Amino acid sequence: MKTAQSEQGALKRILGLRSLFAIAVGVVVAQVVFISILQGVGLGGSDFFVALLVAFVLTLCYVFTFSELALMLPKAGSISAYTEVAVGHMPAIVATIAGYLAPAIFGLPAELFLLEAVLDSLFPGSFTQIGWLIILVLMFLNILGVDFFAKVQNLFAYLMIVSLLVIGIAGLSQSEPQGGSVMSILEGLKDLDIGVLSLTMLALWSFFGLEFVCPMIEETKNPSRNIPRSMILAAVVLLVVYALVALAGYLTVPQTALSESEIPHAVLVTALFGESGKMILAVLAVTATCSTINTVLATIPRMLYGMGRNQQLPTLFTRLHPKTNTPWLAIVFVASLIMIPTILLGGQDDIILTLVISAATIWLVAYVISHINLIVLRKRYPDYKRPFKSPWYPFPQILGIIGMVYMILNNSPSPEMTLQVYMNAGLMVLIATIYAAIWVKFKMKKDWFEPEPIEKALKS
Template sequence: MQGKKPELIRTKVPLRRELGLVAVTLSGVGIILGAGIYALLGEATALAGNAVWMTFAISALIAGFTALSYAELSSMYPRASAEYEYVSNAIGRRVAFVIGWLIILSGIFGVATVSLGFGGYFSDLTGAPFLASAVALVLVLSAILLYGIRETALVAIILTLIEAGGIVMIILIGLPYLGSVDYLEMPLGFSGIFQASALVFFAYMGFEEMVKLSEEVRDPERTIPLALVLALGITIFLYILVSLAAVSVVGWEQLAASRAPFADVAYVALGSPAFTIISIIALFATANTALLMMVAASRITYGMAESYSLPTLLARVSRKTRTPWVAILAIMLASIAFIFAGEISFVANVTNFMLFLTFIVINAAVILLRLRAPGLTRPFRTPGTVGRVPVLPVLGIITSFALLTQLEPVVLLIGGALTVFGILLSVVELGREP
């Protein structure tokens, strides 16, 4: 491929533009809801008490800063390479390569983490081997991805409706109990509220994955930003309602001690059949999150290869299904490898390091492009400016850095090492360009 221009890759087999606003919005809701809320609610309640609903409102505000930055950039550069494209135009290709590298890794680590969660649920319900169940999930999801984006979106929509149905079920269960507790009771005061807010911020992660669908979306300049805002708004509404419902049924003390908070709420209200139903829904939630993470990771891999920053083999698209089959297989194999890497919490926290660092750079990209290229067309603009500086991206940088500093030293060390490796890899890969 030496001597060929990047544009030649794009003229071969493009991705198929199949997705509209509803499909993209529901995909976003699916990946944001994911498995996080099913596991995090109990831990957050231990810190925030009955006021746990407040932590979801606070963390939503923080997530919103960066989400709006993604909305503006996606409207300007509707490409599958997403963060790589944004940072390349704002800062330069070397920094963009490192960010793209971290996003791909975060996707792989995220798939491994969620698959391990699926394996745990499936093993508890059926007795099947834990690791084998996790690997089997990745293989099945890869087959769906290879089949086509329309079919992938259909599966994601079905799984999203199922997992959202589980949350709605808890909300409905809690309706008769509303008003039974003091919703401002905070066992650790506002200190606990802020600690819990940092924790439940993880439940909002996933909005950044939506932009990788840009080359498979009709009218992406309008659709992606609108879908981003809608998906985040829907999840905020559901999170606050479900947290109010859960503490109303069992109270914060019992919820805080639970390993499966939603299932326990269902059990208290409706008995063991409801417990089993919620546990099964949690399986669908983890599967959906893994599926959509694989979509995002494979698309940014494809996009970077298409832009000649990764081996062009990864940009190959099937003529029959119009899916980036080599990138999908690469993400599949890497995800399976990391399933055997260690415990869930460690892999998840390394993923968080990569995302927080990416969020800092993405918000900086919005600010730099406003200052350096104010005349560029922006179908969506992040609201609020002081002079020529947009305010919300500045707040996004500050809050993302604050969350980054809360990670354990060993996670910062591993994340830093992977970042340095990405820098070295950028020297090699970009140095090979014709």
């Protein structure tokens, strides 16, 4: 049978460091992140800045892991390609469907609901149907080509970073701050205790998704250089930007106002700029949401495309557009899965937090699997060529596993929400496992946990 490449051409290598950086920050800097940061400051005060550093360290752990895996197995399937070689096809399918597709189904409708809530607070009744319109527009833009996607993503990502820097710098230059002081932060650090770990989940959510550059590796120029650098650079830049925004919130707004607000970024922008801040907030909200959705609609379809080539999904997902060489059917499929809950659950703002935490919990499982993959492959292929090797192996991987498992077990503010989160996450994992078990056994005719030889995986 002919492959998608032989029939319709191949994915085009046009993405450089600037575009990969925009992709890395694009899925990370969402509105739910602004909420996590500012509510974290409201709840933890000075402790949250320590939690931000802990989250940054855990982020570097998974960045090192994904950088090594991606360049060892440079496939669009990303985690499915790594996992099939490490522990077999069934875990590979579960890791991708449950670890990435399911969080998109949970997390992106929540992001769109937040956008609608912010715009409704600024311009009541004017943007009630904007969610599904954004999905449709970005779906068509992604089908037009990866070069077109990159231009749009660069615009969103860099505009968003500039907006955050403006907010952060404005907060630091306040002549009459209404919140805490820098001295109170230093005083608070003297009483630091183990409770800071309870804030780390809020901080860690702010760094999820840097590895979304990895599914784009077959469209990347000089991947050995640009894949690791884009993720590491994004992590450092985001730490600085988040710290500025958190500090602006701490200095400008009383902690209770941040912790009790459902949209604390609106509270901060209003406190800084007054009524004139409406346009800044609208630009920030729109660019953050569009950047996240645009990145997801580019990267997850590439994962599905890679899985189709590896026979882990129907070959329909390997179809490339005859003119633009984009996996158009996979893009439409992912957009549809996001659009359905966005339409069905529209207006139910009370479920946003539950959806976000459910998405984060499943995502954490995928990070645990990635660390396990690296440890297994280091033992199975100790002499295999690795353009990037994780520094200080295996300590980042062990620390990453421990940290992510801790976050899974301490991921929500109430027992009732914890139960609902585990039910949501468990349902997605169960569906993915049932599909994977049946597909691998009867369609692929392989054992569930039979690792694919790396040489064969690279040829697929």
